[in-house]
Amino acid sequence: xxxxxxxxxxxxxxxxxxxxxxxxxxxxxxxxxxxxxxxxxxxxxxxxxxxxxxxxxxxxxxxxxxxxxxxxxxxxxxxxxxxxxxxxxxxxxxxxxxxxxxxxxxxxxxxxxxxxxxxxxxxxxxxxxxxxxxxxxxxxxxxxxxxxxxxxxxxxxxxxxxxxxxxxxxxxxxxxxxxxxxxxxxxxxxxxxxxxxxxxxxxxxxxxxxxxxxxxxxxxxxxxxxxxxxxxxxxxxxxxxxxxxxxxxxxxxxxxxxxxxxxxxxxxxxxxxxxxxxxxxxxxxxxxxxxxxxxxxxxxxxxxxxxxxxxxxxxxxxxxxxxxxxxxxxxxxxxxxxxx
Numbered sequence: 001x002x003x004x005x006x007x008x009x010x011x012x013x014x015x016x017x018x019x020x021x022x023x024x025x026x027x028x029x030x031x032x033x034x035x036x037x038x039x040x041x042x043x044x045x046x047x048x049x050x051x052x053x054x055x056x057x058x059x060x061x062x063x064x065x066x067x068x069x070x071x072x073x074x075x076x077x078x079x080x081x082x083x084x085x086x087x088x089x090x091x092x093x094x095x096x097x098x099x100x101x102x103x104x105x106x107x108x109x110x111x112x113x114x115x116x117x118x119x120x121x122x123x124x125x126x127x128x129x130x131x132x133x134x135x136x137x138x139x140x141x142x143x144x145x146x147x148x149x150x151x152x153x154x155x156x157x158x159x160x161x162x163x164x165x166x167x168x169x170x171x172x173x174x175x176x177x178x179x180x181x182x183x184x185x186x187x188x189x190x191x192x193x194x195x196x197x198x199x200x201x202x203x204x205x206x207x208x209x210x211x212x213x214x215x216x217x218x219x220x221x222x223x224x225x226x227x228x229x230x231x232x233x234x235x236x237x238x239x240x241x242x243x244x245x246x247x248x249x250x251x252x253x254x255x256x257x258x259x260x261x262x263x264x265x266x267x268x269x270x271x272x273x274x275x276x277x278x279x280x281x282x283x284x285x286x287x288x289x290x291x292x293x294x295x296x297x298x299x300x301x302x303x304x305x306x307x308x309x310x311x312x313x314x315x316x317x318x319x320x321x322x323x324x325x326x327x328x329x330x331x332x333x334x335x336x337x338x339x340x
Contacts, residue, residue, distance in 0.1 A: 004298055004333045005287045009325040011308035012085065012093040012272055012283050014216055014239035016165075017077055019275025020095070021064050023049060025080030029067040036067045049277065054248050057278055068102060071115035078119025078130065084276070086126045088284045091322060092314060094191075096133045096163055099151045100144050113156045120158050131313065132156065133191055135163030136179065138171040145179045153186055160313040163216065164192035164206075173205035180210045189213050189313050191239075197250060200224035203231075212236065214311055219245055221267070222258040228265045237268035237311035242290060243281040244274035254293045263294075270308040302330045 021029070023045060030038040030045065039045040049060060068074060078095075085093055102112045116132060123130045134152045136145045152162055162183035164176055173194065180190050193216035194206035200223050206212040207230070218238035221227050231238065240259055245251045251258070262269050271286040273279070291301050309322045 001291055001298070001301070002284075002288060004329070005284050005291070005301060006089055007329045007333070008089065008287075008302065008305045009322050009329070010088065010090045010283055010287075010305055011270075011312050011314075011322065012090050013214070013237075013270050013308055013312060014096070014241055014272035014274055015081070015093060016096045016098075016275055017074075017081065018065050018068065018098070018101075019061060019278055020081040020084070020273075021077055022080055022084055022277040025076055026064055026067075028076055028080075029064070029073060032073070033067040033069060036063065038063050038067060051247055051279060057247070057275070060278060061275070065101060066105065068105065069107065071107075071111045071118070074102070074112055074115025075119040075122070078116060079122045079126075082119070082123030082126050082128045082130065085123075085128045085283075088282060090128060090283055091325075092129045092131070092312060092318070094131045094133055094160060094312060096135050096165065098135055098137050098148075098165070100140060100147045101137055103147065109151055109154070112151075113154075117157055129318075130158060131160040132158050133161040133163045134159060135165045135193075136176060138164055138166030138168070138176075140166070142175065145176050149179045149182060152183055152188060155186075159188065161189040161191045163190075164210070165216065166193075168194065168196060168198040168202050173202060174209040177209045184211070191216060193217055195220040196245070197248070200227045203227060207231075207234075207236065214239060217241060217245070218262075219250055219258060222261045222265075228262070228267060232266035232268075235268055237270055237307065238262060239272050239311075240269050241272045241274040241281075242286055243279050247279040254289045257290075257293075259290060260294050268307050268311060269304065270311050271304055272308075298330060298334055302326050 030040045039048050099112050120130045136148045191214045192206045192210050192212050195203040196217035199220050214237045216239045242254050242257050273281045305326050309319050
């Protein structure tokens with residue numbers, strides 16, 4: 001199963017740029033910005049990075065964020081992510097970027113965009129196509145939304161979608177509706193986070209108020225059968241991040257994750273990593289964990305890979321090419337037996 005998962009051409013739909021920074025990338029940034037106080041010794045950094053609890057995750061996340069000061073730093077993040085993806089045979093990723101946070105840290109929007117563009121070109125040379133989702137940091141309120149929309153409307157190369165992240169509790173989704181409406185009119189897809197740390201009502205709001213085309217996480221949807229039915233009926237995909245949900249204690253374990261209920265109900269499930277090195281996750285690892293925990297056949301694993309391709313915002317010819325690649329890998333491994 002491990003070699004089958006590796007061979008599948010894969011798509012990642014929910015990964016945060018700052019949260020994708022692995023040890024090598026952070027070492028490079030820490031040595032470039034020693035005043036940040038992040039360990040510059042590999043073994044010390046590995047200890048600093050070892051996940052302890054959610055507060056510790058935030059501390060590490062903001063430490064990395066604090067070292068992103070220039071277009072070169074953005075470029076370093078993007079290329080580090082691309083290398084990690086290429087090593088796992090991930091062909092395409094839609095990466096969540098929060099430009100407003102970088103601007104608050106003193107960068108200009110132009111510098112952010114220049115780093116993204118050069119990083120994207122380098123990623124392409126590694127065989128990984130990247131696209132961007134600009135997301136509103138919800139805790140920054142309407143000013144964060146206004147600024148993020150302004151960045152999005154400059155139409156940087158590779159931008160495909162508009163999102164909303166940050167703490168869910170106490171941050172109503174409906175207030176962001178006008179920003180999503182404008183983004184949609186500008187041709188962007190709408191992909192807010194919802195139902196990661198709050199109940200089904202947040203997901204309903206994302207669907208009704210923000211007209212979400214995909215939902216980031218959506219973990220709590222299974223608490224509301226009517227919502228599950230709606231998501232399945234409308235074919236609204238969920239960007240499910242199992243290891244992240246376990247690490248942030250939204251679910252107790254992979255085996256108790258509601259991904260099985262989602263699949264059984266006909267919801268379009270895609271597997272993703274969220275903030276992979278922070279949570280000790282990889283996309284291949286997510287597939288393997290879900291496949292082994294749920295006892296999936298190779299055909300069922302291939303279906304998850306297909307879901308991600310179909311839920312992506314790639315043009316149709318690229319989707320077709322990736323789907324053909326998945327089918328040929330399944331044929332090669334199964335010889336028509338479909339893994340049972």
